[in-house]
Amino acid sequence: MEDRLKNIEVELQNFVSDTKDSLEAFRLRFISKKGQIAQLFEEFKQMSGEEKKKVGKALNELKRSAESKFKELQEQLDSQGYGSNVDIDLSLPPVTDAIGNLHPLNLTRYKIIQIFERLGFNVSDGPEIEDDWHNFSALNFPDNHPAREMQDTFFIEKNPDMLLRTHTSNVQIRLMQKQKPPIRSIMPGRVYRNEAISARAHCFFHQVEGLYVDKNVSFADLKQTLYHFAKEMYGKDIKIRFRPSFFPFTEPSAEIDISCLICQGDGCAVCKHSGWVEIAGSGMVHPNVLKNCGIDPEEYTGFAFGMGIERVTQLRYRVNDLRLYSENDIRFLKQFKPVI
Numbered sequence: 135m136e137d138r139l140k141n142i143e144v145e146l147q148n149f150v151s152d153t154k155d156s157l158e159a160f161r162l163r164f165i166s167k168k169g170q171i172a173q174l175f176e177e178f179k180q181m182s183g184e185e186k187k188k189v190g191k192a193l194n195e196l197k198r199s200a201e202s203k204f205k206e207l208q209e210q211l212d213s214q215g216y217g218s219n220v221d222i223d224l225s226l227p228p229v230t231d232a233i234g235n236l237h238p239l240n241l242t243r244y245k246i247i248q249i250f251e252r253l254g255f256n257v258s259d260g261p262e263i264e265d266d267w268h269n270f271s272a273l274n275f276p277d278n279h280p281a282r283e284m285q286d287t288f289f290i291e292k293n294p295d296m297l298l299r300t301h302t303s304n305v306q307i308r309l310m311q312k313q314k315p316p317i318r319s320i321m322p323g324r325v326y327r328n329e330a331i332s333a334r335a336h337c338f339f340h341q342v343e344g345l346y347v348d349k350n351v352s353f354a355d356l357k358q359t360l361y362h363f364a365k366e367m368y369g370k371d372i373k374i375r376f377r378p379s380f381f382p383f384t385e386p387s388a389e390i391d392i393s394c395l396i397c398q399g400d401g402c403a404v405c406k407h408s409g410w411v412e413i414a415g416s417g418m419v420h421p422n423v424l425k426n427c428g429i430d431p432e433e434y435t436g437f438a439f440g441m442g443i444e445r446v447t448q449l450r451y452r453v454n455d456l457r458l459y460s461e462n463d464i465r466f467l468k469q470f471k472p473v474i
């Protein structure tokens with residue numbers, strides 16, 4: 135009897151099972167009422183008291199050992215997923231991975247980059263956490279300019295001032311410090327302003343600014359470049375107009391409107407019933423800005439412009455609420471096909 139107990143113990147410990155069928159074979163062989171261990175218990179009943187004393191404990195241990203081995207094999211099989219002989223219904227439709235799509239702001243960003251790359255602009259990047267000089271002072275903002283006030287700018291530290299950039303013009307400054315003209319570059323990126331969140335404003339948004347500095351760059355170059363951009367982005371029937379404006383870092387400055395694509399110029403809420411929508415600010419780089427970056431304004435001139443990607447996207451896809459871009463609502467996001 136004792137030898138048989140040992141043999142069964144060895145046999146069951148070495149049992150390998152990787153399918154439901156072999157697990158069932160294990161159960162039948164060792165654990166079921168007709169299995170080997172039950173058989174031994176039958177024999178045990180017939181034994182004399184003396185003999186029972188000898189094997190009783192070992193027999194109970196064997197029983198427990200078989201049960202825990204069975205549990206172990208069962209868990210192994212469960213963790214592997216299906217055993218090889220599980221019924222698979224081949225007529226079921228396949229489980230496919232949902233293919234995502236690009237965010238509408240990225241679709242627009244790529245399209246803007248593509249248009250300017252064809253005109254010979256490269257793409258530059260810079261920090262979102264910026265010092266006062268690159269975000270304001272170098273751009274000819276006077277010390278008391280309202281944009282520096284707490285209600286407009288998120289300051290991270292005061293004295294010396296560190297802030298979340300309010301526009302990507304900081305990259306223009308960094309570029310001009312680093313590289314001598316000719317410079318022809320666009321700067322897409324995220325910018326931050328301390329504004330109450332509504333359908334028309336958010337505390338962050340995305341910009342693409344552009345800079346072209348070389349000998350003899352004129353306002354005509356600026357106009358033609360942005361005309362070209364608007365036609366490439368919105369089609370050749372788009373109308374564009376330049377309105378005089380003011381920025382500390384450009385002189386002269388102009389705001390650029392395009393004819394409203396939502397109402398075709400008839401007047402609607404998006405264009406505030408004017409038929410025109412502002413898409414960009416622009417102007418000739420102020421001589422002080424060139425000087426601040428070590429570029430001689432007598433030798434070089436340049437133009438700069440900046441547009442909001444959200445606004446360009448709104449007119450492209452007719453999105454009326456800015457908040458939708460950052461809510462991560464899949465029902466909104468999956469509507470955008472990559473028409474780059």
Ligand code: PHE
Nearest residue numbers: 301303415416417438439440
């Ligand atoms: N930096 C300006 C802004 O954030 C945009 C701009 C860029 C205007 C370049 C003119 C020239 O609003």
